[in-house]
Amino acid sequence: MGDEDWEAEIIKPHMSSYVPVFEKDRYSSGANGDTYNRTPASSSEMDDGSSRRDHFMRSGFASGRSLGNRDPGESNKRENTSTMGGFGVGKSFGNRGFSNNKFEEGDSSGFWRESNNDCEDNQTRNRGFSKRGGFQDGNDSEASVSSRRGGRGSFRGCRGRFGLGSPMMKRKRCTALYLDLLSLWISLIGGYKGLNEEVITGSGKNSWKSEAEGGESGDIQGPKVTYIPPPPPEDEDSIFAHYQTGINFDKYDTILVEVSGHEAPPAILTFEEANLCQTLNSNIAKAGYTKLTPVQKYSIPIILGGRDLMACAQTGSGKTAAFLLPILAHMMRDGITASRFKELQEPECIIVAPTRELINQIYLEARKFSFGTCVRAVVIYGGTQLGHSIRQIVQGCNILCATPGRLMDIIGKEKIGLRQVKYLVLDEADRMLDMGFGPEMKKLISCPGMPSKEQRQTLMFSATFPEEIQRLAGEFLKSNYLFVAVGQVGGACRDVQQTILQVGQYSKREKLVEILRNIGDERTMVFVETKKKADFIATFLCQEKISTTSIHGDREQREREQALGDFRCGKCPVLVATSVAARGLDIENVQHVINFDLPSTIDEYVHRIGRTGRCGNTGRAISFFDPESDSHLAQPLVKVLSDAQQDVPAWLEEIAFSTYVPGFSGSSRGNVFASVDTRKGKSSLNTAGFSSSQAPNPVDDESWD
Numbered sequence: 001m002g003d004e005d006w007e008a009e010i011i012k013p014h015m016s017s018y019v020p021v022f023e024k025d026r027y028s029s030g031a032n033g034d035t036y037n038r039t040p041a042s043s044s045e046m047d048d049g050s051s052r053r054d055h056f057m058r059s060g061f062a063s064g065r066s067l068g069n070r071d072p073g074e075s076n077k078r079e080n081t082s083t084m085g086g087f088g089v090g091k092s093f094g095n096r097g098f099s100n101n102k103f104e105e106g107d108s109s110g111f112w113r114e115s116n117n118d119c120e121d122n123q124t125r126n127r128g129f130s131k132r133g134g135f136q137d138g139n140d141s142e143a144s145v146s147s148r149r150g151g152r153g154s155f156r157g158c159r160g161r162f163g164l165g166s167p168m169m170k171r172k173r174c175t176a177l178y179l180d181l182l183s184l185w186i187s188l189i190g191g192y193k194g195l196n197e198e199v200i201t202g203s204g205k206n207s208w209k210s211e212a213e214g215g216e217s218g219d220i221q222g223p224k225v226t227y228i229p230p231p232p233p234e235d236e237d238s239i240f241a242h243y244q245t246g247i248n249f250d251k252y253d254t255i256l257v258e259v260s261g262h263e264a265p266p267a268i269l270t271f272e273e274a275n276l277c278q279t280l281n282s283n284i285a286k287a288g289y290t291k292l293t294p295v296q297k298y299s300i301p302i303i304l305g306g307r308d309l310m311a312c313a314q315t316g317s318g319k320t321a322a323f324l325l326p327i328l329a330h331m332m333r334d335g336i337t338a339s340r341f342k343e344l345q346e347p348e349c350i351i352v353a354p355t356r357e358l359i360n361q362i363y364l365e366a367r368k369f370s371f372g373t374c375v376r377a378v379v380i381y382g383g384t385q386l387g388h389s390i391r392q393i394v395q396g397c398n399i400l401c402a403t404p405g406r407l408m409d410i411i412g413k414e415k416i417g418l419r420q421v422k423y424l425v426l427d428e429a430d431r432m433l434d435m436g437f438g439p440e441m442k443k444l445i446s447c448p449g450m451p452s453k454e455q456r457q458t459l460m461f462s463a464t465f466p467e468e469i470q471r472l473a474g475e476f477l478k479s480n481y482l483f484v485a486v487g488q489v490g491g492a493c494r495d496v497q498q499t500i501l502q503v504g505q506y507s508k509r510e511k512l513v514e515i516l517r518n519i520g521d522e523r524t525m526v527f528v529e530t531k532k533k534a535d536f537i538a539t540f541l542c543q544e545k546i547s548t549t550s551i552h553g554d555r556e557q558r559e560r561e562q563a564l565g566d567f568r569c570g571k572c573p574v575l576v577a578t579s580v581a582a583r584g585l586d587i588e589n590v591q592h593v594i595n596f597d598l599p600s601t602i603d604e605y606v607h608r609i610g611r612t613g614r615c616g617n618t619g620r621a622i623s624f625f626d627p628e629s630d631s632h633l634a635q636p637l638v639k640v641l642s643d644a645q646q647d648v649p650a651w652l653e654e655i656a657f658s659t660y661v662p663g664f665s666g667s668s669r670g671n672v673f674a675s676v677d678t679r680k681g682k683s684s685l686n687t688a689g690f691s692s693s694q695a696p697n698p699v700d701d702e703s704w705d
């Protein structure tokens, strides 16, 4: 593809962005909605514009069909309309739960435990389906997932509505029928995918990708993505901006560390021992790092020693620098190809992560630590204009940070050659290897030119590593890889005070508002299960005059970044999110995480609550436990809570006991975290500050040998 072709991709490069702030006042005018609705179908349906419900319907239905036609003037208008932000890609959201300008009381239409969860996780979805009593098995459900954007209504049954005779289900039946018809209609009019996002058809091909990244695969025909993200900051202050380590930072030293595998190099205790070059040391200092975290103490010498590594350490404990610093040190030592324009770039390092926002964050870290060197980091991710990604790459690329779909696209377009790859990093590695991303990762390592695992260094990092995923990882790693476990693998960060409240489905909103009112302006992430519910709850909170924004996979990338920006800067202190924001995001001052809905897996829970209590700071996590839908989590929750020395409510123990599954500990189900390196090789067990102590095994119930 030539340069001109990339330019041709830019249909409306500067379509005005808008601020996705949810404010009650902005919802009240029906007239505003008119700016949104251009298709005859939707306008005939929603001409009235007087009720909020209709208004939302308008924004919902119009978005998938007509926004692509609007001119910049319209989008400007949209900036000032009530439908901004939260609803642009809310699609069918407006048709649920609102009636006569109010949420329907007791109406669960927005609050069903739908299985179209946004966690970019097929695996999770499968579990979701099976646990929720749908009448299809996981595979069938998968089929419904793959076609849901184009044909949602037809698959409603897989959520179990018609197969269950519970009183709750009966109560919902009328509304369900209405919604099913509505969904069928949406499916007939061609799905409800928004502007600049891929329209997935029923083939199911690459459906996981569409979830994860907006489906950037070149083999899918759909509207072109035109979004060009803003350039990263250039001034030194912004590049090195950081938040303070918290009061518990020094306590990291007391966490037990296990290293397994043969001939592990000793840990280092200080940055000086790492013997990094002066520029790197200066960047480390500017970043405010004075002391290594445990995962850094162990991982840095292992990576510097050229070994493959699987490292598991609690959320917020500095895993990003643990791989970036030694890679950069090697690059500086070995010399790299200085950046220059070339149609085919051959990066020395490829870093992949599951979400766009996370990979962008890693890129900014790479840029920070490589400041003042000739190492050029580039980031590419879905939801942005492909031509923009290519233009970034051809200018020079030593470290390529990418989401999997976009990476494979770019490789397919022969803009990236893999022959020079020395380092392959999988951040959130358990996620990168699961059913969702695993196939793409396998494709990556089998791409022509990709050095074999013997010839490259492969590094995997996460806070959770289920056993079955560890086993899969063997395909990517040299057999003598080292496994570092800081604390308990899959354990929650102890700096997060965890509270589990028993809250039924219909009391959740009230409870949420009560908690948020008490919290005041402190930054809070509220996790919900589905994309639609994210919009619902965000709207509801705005109605309650709580400044809220939302992030989920149905929002355009521009909106996602805007939402994150508004949350980061405190403009919207509440961010309602699906699991798309569960992993990796490092946002200053997030004091609270609320699980409005618990996730399907305990690992996801650990990641979600890890958005607070980072880097030695303390945080709070409150989770609503609905016994009707969450009892499968009782047992792993009790374990996570007790391992993190948190209070375990008696009622939760009771539920856990009544749902007791023998052999729970270390089970191969992804619901349960692994405790050790699955190779069960010889381990040396150390406290973080010492390299050879014979400290007691932190996971006594799991044998090593």
Ligand SMILES: Nc1ncnc2c1ncn2[C@@H]1O[C@H](COP(=O)(O)OP(=O)(O)OP(=O)(O)O)[C@@H](O)[C@H]1O
Binding pocket: 242, 243, 245, 288, 289, 290, 291, 292, 293, 296, 313, 314, 315, 316, 317, 318, 319, 320, 321, 462, 463, 583, 584, 585, 586, 610, 614, 615
């Ligand atoms: N040695 C250090 N000294 C001070 N701050 C640090 C140090 N290492 C990392 N940090 C900071 O701690 C925060 C968390 O780091 P990071 O995002 O790498 O955590 P993580 O372990 O990858 O978390 P997650 O599991 O959620 O992805 C970042 O703001 C980072 O800059």
